Amino acid sequence: MADSEQLALIHAEIDGELDAHQRGELARRLLADPEVRTLREDLRRLCAALDAVADVEPPPRLRESILAALPQSTPIRERSRWPTPRIRYAAVILLVLAAGTVVYETVHGLKPSTSEVVGTIGPAGETTILDAVRLDRGRVTGRVSLYRDRTGLGLKFELSASAPVDVLIAGDGRTLRVEGVGRQDKPAQGKPGGALTVGLPGFGMDGQTIALTFLMNGREVGSTTLRAPGGR
Amino acid sequence: MKEDDDATLVRRCREGDRAAFERLVVRYQKPVYNAALRLLRDAEEAKDVAQTTFLKVFEHLGDYDPRFKFYSWIYRIAINESLNAIASRRFRGESDGEEADGAPGPDRQLEGEQISRAIEEALTHIKPELRAVIVLRHFLHLSYQDMGDILHLPEKTVKSRLYSARQLLRDHLLQQGTMV
Numbered sequence: 001m002a003d004s005e006q007l008a009l010i011h012a013e014i015d016g017e018l019d020a021h022q023r024g025e026l027a028r029r030l031l032a033d034p035e036v037r038t039l040r041e042d043l044r045r046l047c048a049a050l051d052a053v054a055d056v057e058p059p060p061r062l063r064e065s066i067l068a069a070l071p072q073s074t075p076i077r078e079r080s081r082w083p084t085p086r087i088r089y090a091a092v093i094l095l096v097l098a099a100g101t102v103v104y105e106t107v108h109g110l111k112p113s114t115s116e117v118v119g120t121i122g123p124a125g126e127t128t129i130l131d132a133v134r135l136d137r138g139r140v141t142g143r144v145s146l147y148r149d150r151t152g153l154g155l156k157f158e159l160s161a162s163a164p165v166d167v168l169i170a171g172d173g174r175t176l177r178v179e180g181v182g183r184q185d186k187p188a189q190g191k192p193g194g195a196l197t198v199g200l201p202g203f204g205m206d207g208q209t210i211a212l213t214f215l216m217n218g219r220e221v222g223s224t225t226l227r228a229p230g231g232r
Numbered sequence: 233m234k235e236d237d238d239a240t241l242v243r244r245c246r247e248g249d250r251a252a253f254e255r256l257v258v259r260y261q262k263p264v265y266n267a268a269l270r271l272l273r274d275a276e277e278a279k280d281v282a283q284t285t286f287l288k289v290f291e292h293l294g295d296y297d298p299r300f301k302f303y304s305w306i307y308r309i310a311i312n313e314s315l316n317a318i319a320s321r322r323f324r325g326e327s328d329g330e331e332a333d334g335a336p337g338p339d340r341q342l343e344g345e346q347i348s349r350a351i352e353e354a355l356t357h358i359k360p361e362l363r364a365v366i367v368l369r370h371f372l373h374l375s376y377q378d379m380g381d382i383l384h385l386p387e388k389t390v391k392s393r394l395y396s397a398r399q400l401l402r403d404h405l406l407q408q409g410t411m412v
Contacts, residue, residue, distance in 0.1 A: 011395045015376075042402050042411060050370035050401075053348045059267035059279055066257050066286045070250070218291050 006033075010040045014047050040079075071218070088138050096199040097151050126150065131226040139221040140214045146226040153200040153208070153228060157181040162214050171210035172203045238302035245293050257286055260303070263312045263372055272316040273356055281317055285310045307372065308382045311364050318360045350410045357404045361398035369394055371410045386394070 009026040012018050018026065030037050079143040130153075132145040137167035159165060159181055178198050203210070208228040214221050236244075236255065244252035248266050268278035288309050289296075296305055355363050368379045376387045383390065406412045 005401075007395060007399070008391075011391070011398065019249075042406070043398055045399060045411075046402050046405070047370065049351055050348050050366065051373075053270075053351060053371065055262060055266050055371075056269055058282065059262050062261055062265060062279060062282060063254070063257050066261070066283050067254060069283055069287055070253070070290050204365070217295065 006036050007039075010036070010043055013040075014044060038185060093197065093199050094226070096201045097205065124207070130204060130228045133224045133226060135222060135224065139163075139216060144212065144224065145199075146225065146228060148228065153203045153210075154197055155200065155210070155212075155226075156195055156197045158195045161216065161221075165221070166215045168213040168215065169198075171200075171208055174203065176200070186224060242293060242296060242298060242302055245290075253290060254389055256289070256302075260306055261286075263303075264306065266306065267310050267367050267372060268314045268317075268354070269310070270355065272317055273352060278314075279318055281310065281313045282312050288313075301378070304378055304381045307368070307374075310370070312384060315360050315364065342344050350405060350408070351401070352366055353378050354404045354408070354410075356402050358400045359371065360395055362393055362400065365393045366389060366401070 002049065007027050007028075009018065009022060009029070012022065013026055030040065031064075057201045079179070084152070112157075127147050127149045130146045130148055132143060134143050135141050140159055140161045144159070145156040147156060149152050155169065166177060166179045166180055167181045181196055181198075200210070210226045211223065212225070215218070236252070238259075241252045241256050241259075245256070249367070261282060265278055265282040268281035268285075269275060272278050272281065272321065285306065289306055296302070301311045354367065358366075360369070365379060368382060372411045376390050379385075379394075380387045385393075402411070
């Protein structure tokens, strides 16, 4: 009966993994034991037969069926990594704030004082929470708030998830996609990710309902709505 | 013209080039389908697994780390999908692949197609995890290291499983009197 060492030598020989010393050892054992010789022959023939099993051609329409099943709209791109999106969103928010200032001046013809200008491109100043929802089930958890400040509507995300989360924001006939709203949490620590605010340029304020759809790896993992109660 | 390597095609896919993804499908549909077929021994299920595998690859290309081999990644998905399909079968109380072709008999001399059929039949008699190492080693012709990457196992465990799988196949074929 072949022992485990003999078996290992035989398999290693079949896989071309023996060094000179091991080859010598195997040769010695083969000479000494006819049962080991039989086993080796069986395994060599078996592996040769396995290697010789011919590939089967896939069904002729497999390629077409795969391509037809692909989602049409799913973008394929490298997963964004922190902190790049934060920087990008911060830049977008600053741009929105700056653009809002220009539009405001153009429409109203105001000449704000230096201190007011600083306030416009700095922190948003007075912020009113219009609506908030807590997500406590599913793969995305935490809180989303709809707020209004002097620049308009915005969303604040305080979410945790096991993988990066994108969100589709729909309302007022517009759709906006924002990446990385849920930072990957650390389950062992049970800590949620940090907050992220997103301005909603062009979104109207009167009785506005905003639908949020959360996506993880391109798949919907949750949804919710927020509502701004009337105009300012 | 030089064939684009996997990394180039993956990069182009990520940039939204669906033709590049089609090239990956053309390149990998055969090994993926064959791996699934050897594991499942059911052409229709193998086709479904192949389709699901490519769909998952497409959906998760953004998560793929180009420092690793693309084929390891796609084979891992295919193997996992196949093992899931086998587990579902068992959950539904179905048998694991087609039944044996005939009862055990005296030693028979087998040739060509008969050998393939005997081997495929013998494969259904070993555990799916052991079947997977046979598929990776003998049908996809991968190294121990690649097998370990795909199965998330140390090389030592891969070897141990492979040796066990071969032994069991040999024992089964001997028992059936159809040793190749």
